[in-house]
Structures are given as structure tokens and as C-alpha cells.
Amino acid sequence: MPTALRCKCPRCGEGTLFxxxxxxxxxxxxxxxDLTKVDVGDGAVVPVIMVLGAIIVILAFWVEFKYEPPLYVHAILWVAVTTPLAIFLMRVTKAALVIQQYRHRSSEMGL
Ligand SMILES: [Zn+2]
Incomplete structure (x- = not known):
């Protein structure tokens, strides 16, 4: 998990993965x-969409009912919050999947 959070190589833990x-x-x-055979598909996208989407929708409802801001505040706030969080979570999730593939399905990576 620390290697995934730092987005580092699954073997040495030092080289950057992306x-x-x-x-x-x-x-x-x-x-x-060799990382050319790494294939995590859409595995990193789906959990981020499901989890982050649910959290952001709940927060948007909470902000709306608590503060009743104008709509442009929602448009600016949630794009500014969601975009960097989604990219960060997709990087960490993708790194975790690459590490899992390296550890458990290394024959697919030609090892
Ligand atoms: Zn390495």
C-alpha cells in the first residue's frame, strides 16, 4: 500500500510508475x-467513479441544504474538488492494481 500511495515500481519501490x-x-x-504488459483495464476507473461519485453527491446535497449557495458555486466547487481527487485516486488505484498484477499474475508480465 505505501508503494501504491507513492506510485512507485512494484519490484524496486523506487522508480516512478507513471x-x-x-x-x-x-x-x-x-x-x-518491463511494464509494457501491464493491463489493469478499467479496474482503476470504476471504483473511483462509484466511491468518489457517491461521496461528492452526498457532499453536494449537504452543502445545498446547509448553505443554499447559488448554482455557480456548486459548478466551481465540485469541479475544483472532484478533478484532483479523481486523478489522485485513479493513480493510487492503478498503482495498486499494477502491484497486485506483478505479485500474483507475474506470468502475464513475462516474469
Ligand atoms: Zn523498479
Whole structure:
């Protein structure tokens, strides 16, 4: 889990896993682990949509009933809150899935 939170390589725990926001590097920059066969599919997206979506909707209702702000406040607030949280959670979830694939299905990664 600490390796997933830091988005690091599943083998050495030092090289960065992503080459940009959500795209996995072809190989670890430190130990050279081949990451081209990593395939987590939509596994990182679905839980983030379900969990974060539910939390944001509940918070939006709470803010609406508690403070009754104008609609533009909701539009600005929830985009500003949801976007970075979604990206952070998708990175951590994707890193966790890559680590699980490395540990339990390493034959698919050619190891
Ligand atoms: Zn590595």
C-alpha cells in the first residue's frame, strides 16, 4: 500500500510508475522492470467513479441544504474538488492494481 500511495515500481519501490498523469511507463527507470504488459483495464476507473461519485453527491446535497449557495458555486466547487481527487485516486488505484498484477499474475508480465 505505501508503494501504491507513492506510485512507485512494484519490484524496486523506487522508480516512478507513471510517465504522465495516468499512463504507465514502458519500463522502470531504476530497475528496468518491463511494464509494457501491464493491463489493469478499467479496474482503476470504476471504483473511483462509484466511491468518489457517491461521496461528492452526498457532499453536494449537504452543502445545498446547509448553505443554499447559488448554482455557480456548486459548478466551481465540485469541479475544483472532484478533478484532483479523481486523478489522485485513479493513480493510487492503478498503482495498486499494477502491484497486485506483478505479485500474483507475474506470468502475464513475462516474469
Ligand atoms: Zn523498479
Amino acid at each position: 510517465k504522465n498523469l495516468l499512463e504507465v511507463r514502458p519500463a522502470c527507470e531504476k530497475c528496468g522492470l
